[in-house]
Amino acid sequence: MNVSEILLPHIKKSIELVFNTAVEKIEFQQTRKDFEGDITMVIFPLLKVIKGNPVEIGTKIGQYLVENTQEVVRFNVVSGFLNLVISDAYYLNFFNQIKDNETFGFVSASPNEKAVMVEYSSPNTNKPLHLGHVRNNLLGYAVAEIIKASGKKVYKTQIINDRGIHICKSMLAWQKFGNGQTPETSGLKGDKLVGNFYVAFDKQYKSEINALISEGKTEDEAKKLAPFIQEAQQMLLDWEAGKPEVIELWKKMNQWVYDGFAQTYKNLGVDFDSYYYESNTYLLGKEVVKFGLEKGIFEKDPDGSVWIDLTSDGLDRKIVLRSDGTAVYMTQDIGTAIQRVKDFPDVGGMVYTVGNEQDYHFKVLFLILKKLGFEWAENLFHLSYGMVELPSGKMKSREGTVVDADDLMEEMTKTAGDIASELGKLDGYSDEEKAKLFKTIGLGALKYYILKVDPKKQILFNPEESVDFAGNTGPFIQYTYARIQSILRKADFDYQNVSLNESELHNKEKELIKQIELYPEVIQNAAQNHSPALVANYTYDLVKEYNSFYQSVSILGEDNLDKKIFRVQLSKKVADTIKSGFALLGIEVPERM
Structure with a gap:
């Protein structure tokens, strides 16, 4: 029990006895450095129920505490702030109680407490993790650990975006320019190798666009007619149709990426309890749309598309199923959230670690899940974060100008080594000890x-x-x-x-x-x-x-x-x-x- 918890009942009692009234909440804050005191009670909120001068009110409460508690030895009142000086004996007793407690500050999870699922990372399998992913992973992992320390069971998860046109672009470029390269033959991590072909696709695609424009096509026409994008679109259709050779290539290249990601996660010091893959979840949610239509939560337009009208909630109309019956990202996210609770029945809330460009998406998602009647939807949180930029400006993965996460960690380790060497802090260290120390300092930085x-x-x-x-x-x-x-x-x-x-x-x-x-x-x-x-x-x-x-x-x-x-x-x-x-x-x- 800390000092504010000890003082709270005494302060409430003093207010009852001295002012003949009761208050539910007392506001404490740390005493400002320029005043004497260890903890400060804010008097101003009491003026709603106690009429009078805040200095006089604070003085009467302070006098009561000095006379009736062991902890308060003296006080002073500055304007509407009661500054309390706490006895040395209290702090010594507190310290003796916690000095050998290895889990001081942590709360054990109650067996009946609902778990929280924290989603972070959620990369695409067409490129390596970059600086933006580093912030995402560090935030998600730290929030999960902090929530766990606060007394809740936590599951760490991610959804891997392993399907779509962007994946097919890397696959097609590898087919055209790869000459059978693998991570083993190239000496590259799998995610880096695949990322190189994503950049190669973009280079070839831009070349074809420029050629078509020079022939008199508009830019929009050229982007649609370029042979490379048409081939990638056909590959996506083949993937959706389950064409064996396309599926085999997709599995092979994705595995290269997964192996690369695993190495990066290990170096970064983050982990996961479960993984979800978009290729398995993109059809989830379509059944929920039927349910929502029956309940009148969704509505069908004349063209067959299904929508939800959120205008009365200050948002807009949102499509959840296209007229051809295909799902949109929102449908998939609805279905994935529901599936996670099926997989982990003790989950009572979720935290999504996703950049702030998706703020509106998550407002809509959370509202839809609430309207569908899921209790846990009341405990959904979007851990929205800002971009990470370098002095040189924004990063672009298509152009190969991103800051690679592996390269960044390696550079941080080198920088730490250079600075530590300049400061002369390495006497008596072996090369192995130096390498470990530099990594600890660099990643810590x-x-x-x-x-x-x-x-x-x-x-x-x-x-x-x-x-x-x-x-x-x-x-x-x-x-x-x-x-x-x-x-x-x-x-x-x-x-x-x-x-x-x-x-x-x-x-x-x-x-x-x-x-x-x-x-x-x-x-x-x-x-x-x-x-x-x-x-x-x-x-x-x-x-x-x-x-x-x-x-x-x-x-x-x-x-x-x-x-x-x-x-x-x-x-x-x-x-x-x-x-x-x-x-x-x-x-x-x-x-x-």
């Missing part, structure tokens, strides 16, 4: 740089800035963790089984414990807001607080053994919390740097 930003915001990614060993960066936090590990290695006395009691805390010790105390609340808030940025920036604030503590007090040089033991224990708990918070973000921490 990449992940933290992306995850510290609110998902909704666009990111301008600067690789060198992300690997800075100072400021709000992953390496800065990792370095503080490694520094604490060095202190623990040098502590040549038993600090594990001792508890400090009845001692006055240094202000920096108290501030550090206060920051640690916030961790469980941060996890809950991050889960509710689907925002790993809250965990990332909390960890940075904790590190800043620790470095201030480190500069202000002696740890191993302290003469008083009790204080020395306590400061080592406090350092260890900070390191444990850094490691825990970074694990939620999928970031490793090095024991030495």
Whole structure:
């Protein structure tokens, strides 16, 4: 139980006794640095039920708390804010309770709690994963881990877009220009090899368009008449008809891509519990359309197409079945969502990690599922995120100008190595240890740089800035963790089984414990807001607080053994919390740097 939870019933009682009224909600916040206090109660909301001067109201509540609680030792009132000073004994008792708790901040899932399914990645099988996919994967994975830590069962999933004209473009280009190349014969990862043929298709297609335009065709005519696109369209029809040789080629090239993706996911440190494939799900939902028509939720137009009218909900009319009976993406997404709950009956909600260009699509999808009467549809969330751009501008996969995820991770590892070497932090490391450390620092820099930003915001990614060993960066936090590990290695006395009691805390010790105390609340808030940025920036604030503590007090040089033991224990708990918070973000921490 944290200090706000302890104080809450006392404050409510004081209001009942002093003001003869009752309140349900009390608002707390951290005390501003320029005022004395450890926690602040906001008086202004009380003015709705208690008439009077906010300073006088705050003073009376503060006096009651000092006289009737062990925790509050003094107070001050500034305008409508009651700043409460909490006893050192409370913080010492709190610290002694949590210092050896390895899962501090985490809540175990209740057996009866509904699970949450988090979808992320969901790539196309015609190209490798790129920088945009990196943000998607890091967000989805971190949100899944945070929701799990908040006390819910979580399933991680993705839907792989393995069918359509874009897949046929790569297949056709391989047939024309591939000369039988495979990942083994080319020395390329399968997803890179297939991606090269997607680019090759675009190059040939543009050449044919330009030739037709020079013959007098309009651009629109040329795009339709170009032989290469017509061949790709025919291949798609052959795939849908189940033509054996087309299906065989499709399976072979998709497997190359899956193998490549698996390697990238492993390097990135993300995983999945289940996979869905568009080739298996694109017909799902057609039965639901029949059900919706019978219930009057959908309506059929004279041409046979089926729609849903959402104008009364502030949206528009949306097609769910074409006049020829074929499904649209919306139909497929409706069917896939329903199928997932059939596959995992304990799922009570879903999180879709998809870029903000799909905001409207998910508004419509969620509303349709609600109108179809599914209870779990009330618990659907679109984890919408902004684009990731580089100083050079936007990426285009057709033109081969994307930032490849594998290349990016390799570049981050190299950058981390270059900077670490310049700083001279590698004495006594073997080449193998250096390689592992550089990867830990490089990937930590990449992940933290992306995850510290609110998902909704666009990111301008600067690789060198992300690997800075100072400021709000992953390496800065990792370095503080490694520094604490060095202190623990040098502590040549038993600090594990001792508890400090009845001692006055240094202000920096108290501030550090206060920051640690916030961790469980941060996890809950991050889960509710689907925002790993809250965990990332909390960890940075904790590190800043620790470095201030480190500069202000002696740890191993302290003469008083009790204080020395306590400061080592406090350092260890900070390191444990850094490691825990970074694990939620999928970031490793090095024991030495």
